[in-house]
Amino acid sequence: MNGPVVVGVDGSASALAAVEIAAREAKLRGVGLQVVHAFIWPSLHVSLGPSPVGPPDGGLRNAAEKLLSEAATRARETEPGVHVTEHLVTGEPLTILEARSREASLVVVGSRGMGGFIGLLVGSTAVHLAAHGRCPVLVVRGDAGGTGPVVVAVDGSARGDAAVEFAFAEASARGVDLVAVHAWNTWTERGDDDPGHPQNLVDGIDRMRSAEERLLAESLAGRQDRYPDVTVHHRLVENRIRQALIEATEQAQLIVVGARGRGGFAGLLLGSVSQALLHHGHCPVAVVRGDNS
Structure with missing residues (x-):
């Protein structure tokens, strides 16, 4: 999709960090940036103008317009060539x-908010958008200025x-390596003739490891032809996928995860993995839907 990048702002420091990331993403895509503030107060039927006893530039609407202008200014300063x-x-x-x-081609939000997002965890916002939105959602948290690979x-x-x-495209645009992490559960496979023989246990685990290596390779197949500039590192992890991915974010500049799924994360909804990353990751997290429904 060639739509704009959209960033939600609410006057918080976290939202301003999201604005900078969103401006860079818009530049990478060659699209415009929409800086959006959700102004909830009119629907609550409260006074929006300045108080009769306060300054003329006071009031909720003036405050909203000011924070929106400041966010847009930050975006233009970050990437002067992007239409904001x-x-x-x-x-x-x-x-x-x-x-x-x-x-939109991407929606960007901060990891913590106030103002327009009052009373909401941004993690909840991200999960909601991942489940019901029509484009990837990038939640800016941790080290937003990292120089490591995309995971x-x-x-x-x-x-x-x-x-x-999405991860290949990001790694290519950013000019960095891609680390592909696949988790699998260790289990034992015993032969009928000798179920307790140690060699049968080893052979079963080796067969499963080989199968998981093939699954990882097949999941990445074909994309190297389209993104020859991206160096890909395959990483197999046994169990504890959430912890493995959280640890991977310590050296990453971005981690990409599906909105939900199964397969290699046997028994885990990928949504729970994405939520763990939103709460504990050390870098921005992109949550990507697998369909347009």
């Missing part, structure tokens, strides 16, 4: 960002395929 537009939209943040995601969680599912494609 300001949007003060009446409504609830989740509803507005979901609607904007229908025409992608690979589970072998059809939905996870979209996350792999």
Whole structure:
């Protein structure tokens, strides 16, 4: 999709960090940037203008316009060549960002918020958009200025395929390596003739490891032809996928995960993995849907 990048702002430091990342993403894609503030107060029927006894530039609407202008200025300073537009939209943040995601190539939000996102965990916002939005969602947390590789969680599912494609495109645009992480559960496979023989246990685990290596390779196949500039590192992890991915974020500049899926993360909804990353990751997290429904 060649739609704009959309960033939700609420006046917080976290949102300003998201604005900088969003401006860079817009430049990488060669698209415009929409800076959006959800102005919920009109729907609550409260006074929006300045107080009769206060300064003329006071009031909720002036405050909203000011924070929106400051965010847009930050975006233009970060990437002067990107076309930036300001949007003060009446409504609830989740509803507005979901609607904007229908025409966007990416929606960016901060990891913590205030103001327009008052009372909401941004993690909840991201999970909601990943489940119901129409484009990838990038949550800016941890070290947003990292210089490490892009990391992608690979589970072998059809939905996870979209996350792999997104990660390749990001690594190519950023000019960095891609680390593909696939988790699998160790289990024992015993022969009928001698179920307790140690060699049968080793052979079973070796066979499964080989199968998981093939799954990882097949999940990445074909994309190296389209992204010959991307150096890919395959990483197999046994169990504890959440912890493995959180640790991977310590050296990454971005981690990409599907909105939900199964396969290599046997028994785990990928949504729970993405939520763990949103709460504990050390770098920005991109949550990618695998369909357009």
